[in-house]
Amino acid sequence: MAKIVFCVWRLQGEFYGTLKLAKTLKSLGHEVLYLGIPDSEENAQNHGFTFLPILERWFPKGFIRKVDDNHLKASGLKLILEQIKYIKYFKSMINSFLTGENREVHTLLKQTHPDLLLISTSSPLFSTLLALIAYECQITTIYLTDMFTALPPPNSNRQIKFSPQFWIQQFKLAFGWLIGIDINITNIIKKIAINSKVPLELLDFQQVIPVKLPHLFLCPEELDFPGTVRQGCYYAEASIDLERQQSDFNWSKIKQDKALIYCALGTTVGAVETLTVAKAKQFIQNVIDAISKKPKYQLVVSVSDYLCVQDFTFIPDDVIIVNKAPQLALLERACLAIIAGGIHTIKECIFSGTPMIVFPICADQPENAKRIQYHGLGLVGDIQDVTVQKITNFIETIESNYSLQQQVEAWGKKFREIESYGLSIKIISQILDTTKTIN
Helix, strand or coil: CEEEEEEECCHHHHHHHHHHHHHHHHCCEEEEEEEHHHHHHHHHCCCCHHHHHHHHCCCCCHHHHHHHHHHHHCCCHHHHHHHHHHHHHHHHHHHHHHHHCCHHHHHHHHHCCEEEEEEEECHHHHHHHHHHHHHHHCCEEEEEEHHHCCCHCCCCCCCCCHHHHHHHHHHHHHHHCCCCCCCCHHHHHHHHHHHHCCCHHHHHHCCCCCCCCCEEEEHHHHCCCCCCCCCEEEEEECCCCCCCCCCCCHHHCCCCCCCCEEEEECCHHHHHHHHCCCHHHHHHHHHHHHHCCCEEEEEEECCCCCCCCCHHHCCCEEEEEEEECCHHHHHHHHHEEEECHHHHHHHHHHHHHEEEECCCCCHHHHHHHHHHHHCCCEEECCCCCCHHHHHHHHHHHHHHHHHHCCCCHHHHHHHHHHHCHHHHHHHHHHHHHHHHHCC
């Protein structure tokens, strides 16, 4: 049996995305551990896994949440100054790797000596640093990918597109250099790669994570666009742990004579930070007001830890607002989900056969929304141009579109069938067998 280490950053969805695979590997007799910054320790230990903390000096428990809260409370010049302070702090951590002062991850990996390292890709720079260190420590490593945007591009003859976003990024780099917070990620990675004796030909800076390693993608290939070929990418199942610990919820409030609609913008700060707190609240209020016009429905809204339940007014009896919700259990009952479109929520909606209205905000959500629209699994709206009436129209379109409902049910059946194949376990077993043969 092998020793397998899952490397995670700090996101709840990221951890839940690994959980079923980790449990299955453990049940097969493998020694399974988690490695990450201290914020992930509680999740791992609550599910019975040994946790190896790293970078505690730089990211003590609760530190990033404090940074998130400070950014949400600030605006204008104050926000810029807050961001500069954090970037300078982050840069000092990066410099500790460049100078060789920071060797704690190297030491821990050499002491643990896993047979396989699975690196989550939710934080590209964190993933890249770990991949470079793993190469130096001669540890077999793959990416455990949970976002389409983290995968290798679907064709090899890529060219940089000089889009408006490209020029915005160039301006940010120039501005950062002028005010003394220049972080040229490409140069940093090259320097660390040289220090780690990683051949530069193993780097591809047109990929989000430039260290070239295989990607195990916990998502059925069917959700990607037809004909897509990604070098070094292994599609698997959705890997949804139906037995995971879920948030407490007062189920007595659910009315059996009402159809249930579930609404959530995700558990990370990204959505609220991108929209602003005020716009996020207004969107949710618009959803509440739209559902209040539909007496046949009951609405459950999960607002995350970054919004206050008490901030919402004019709440009808058929609306339940919570900070955290048992999403899997609610989706099993829901006839519709109104979501931002993170990959984990999308997979769980499809798995449960729940049609979606997706309002993408940031990160991988726009790419996910394109796939939902293409495959006919829901509708996609513009969160910057949304009204109560538009939400009402979306709901009524779903209500009357029987073929869409059938499509989602068929996809749910397909996802559940693929889940039973155990593709991810087979892929990992092949990698372990290959490693043994080489050694």
